[in-house]
Structure formats: structure tokens, C-alpha cells
Amino acid sequence: MMKYLLSFIFTVSSGVALAQNNIVESLQTNVPGQGKVTVHQDAQITEMIGKRFVRTGASEAQRVIKTRGYRVQVYAGNNSRQARDEANSVAEKVKEKFPDMPVYTFFQPPRWLCRVGDYKSIEEAHVAMRQLKAAGNFKEVAIVREQINIHIE
Template sequence: MKKFGLLLIVCFAFATYSVAQNNIVKSLERTVPGQGKVTIHQDARIGALIGSEYTPVSTEERKVIKSSGYRLQVYAGNNTREAKNEAHSVASRVKERFPDLTVYTFFNLPRWLCRAGDFRSIEEADAMMRQLRATGVFKEVSIVKDQINIPL
């Protein structure tokens, strides 16, 4: 009888999980007569990470979700003015050849970096890296793990 009860609990848990796996927070926030109400207060980014409904994070006039992913490092220089100019020059060349690709040029102590793209998987990043290298202009392109912006 204990095995049957345990099996019933496991089946119920699996059914509940499969129905609410994308919306676990909303499944917890419910009113049960005679038992009260559960309310969860959390940052919207946590909801985005677990797949529940969320309020998007707004950055630079567009709404995005911050997530772990990959970018292509197209340039890495030192902390001189020439390196800064070169990083911006490489960024403009990338935008010229690939207008749909998002390019980020920034100073990360102790060097200037130019990175491109927001890729969720390493396979997507590898495909774009091959396209960049095929142009013959960008030879030292590498894939780096970074926090990416996923547009909504």
C-alpha cells in the first residue's frame, strides 16, 4: 500500500511539473479556500530565467532579456587611444559588412574590446565566426562566453 501511495505521489508530482514547468511561479501563486494566498515577490529577470511570465528589462530604448551566451571577439587592444580608435574602426567594418549583427565596443580594464552578436548557442556563434573569417578582413575572431541581450 505504501508503494501505491508513493507511486501516486510521484505521478501527481510529474503531472504537476509537466503542466507548470514553464510557469512554476504562477502555479505557486494561487488562492486556496481555507488555506490562504501565496504571493511571490521577485526580480523580473528571475522569472525570465525560469520561463515564467515576466516584465522585460529595458536597456537603451529596446526591451531585452539578459542571459548567458556567446559573442564573437573581433578585436582586443591595449589601453591606448590608438587601440580605442582601432576598436571603433573594426566595429564600423563589422557593421558595414553585417548590418544585422549587433556590435559592442567597450573598455574592459586593461584593454579595448570589440565584440559582435548575441548568440544563445556556441553553434550559432561558430557559424557567424566562419562568415566573418571568410571575408578575409577579420582574421583573429574568437568565441567568448559573455552575458548577452536577447531582444523581445
């Protein structure tokens, strides 16, 4: 009976000891006849290993819902490097004149696009389009239906 009890305790304690090792510790253990592994990493990474979830820097106030809505397109070019530079230039002009409007510059084959805003209704987009036209710097301004980001507070 004592033999069984001791073997049970030994098995459980060795299982617990092995379960406490993480992947980095098991890689760094020296085993005869095998190579040696050295892992260089930040201490924060070591703390994250084995956790079921990791908190990101985003708070709950920064959550976003993606839905169908409207944006105002202020530039549409071709697929050249010059078009990319022009799209980024237009985006900078919009950011200077309207710092509260979100600006999206991206490549949608076969052209570079610069779009502004996240509007739920076409009326909101129309108001923004009139503001952009009144600024006078943007030649080709149009409302487009697209997936938008709605920030939840």
C-alpha cells in the same frame, strides 16, 4: 458646533490647496525675507512632476533580457587611444559588411574590445565566426562566453 464645522472645513480646504502645489510652485512662491527662485524648464517636465510613473519611448517590443551566451570577439587591443580607435574602426567594418549583427565596442581593463552578436548557443556563434573569417578583414576572431541581450518581441 458651527465653530468646529467651519474650522474642519477650513483645515481640509487649506490642506487640499497645499497638496496641489508641486515642488516648483513651492520654490517660486514669494516669501518675505527670503530670496526669489525662478525655475526655467520644459513644459513636459512640469507635467511629469508628481506622477508615479513616466512612460518612456521604449515600447514593449523593445524589451531585453540579459542572459549568458556567446559573442564573437573580432578585436582585442591594449589601453591606448590608438587601440580605442582601432576597436572603433573594426566595429565600423563589421557594421558595413554585416549590418544585421549587433556590435559592441567597450573598454574592459586593461584593453579595448570589439565583440559581435548575441548568440544563445555556441553553434550560432560558430556560424557567425566563420562568416567573419570568410570576410577576410578580421585577423583575430574568437568565440567568447559573455552576458548577451535577447530582445523580446
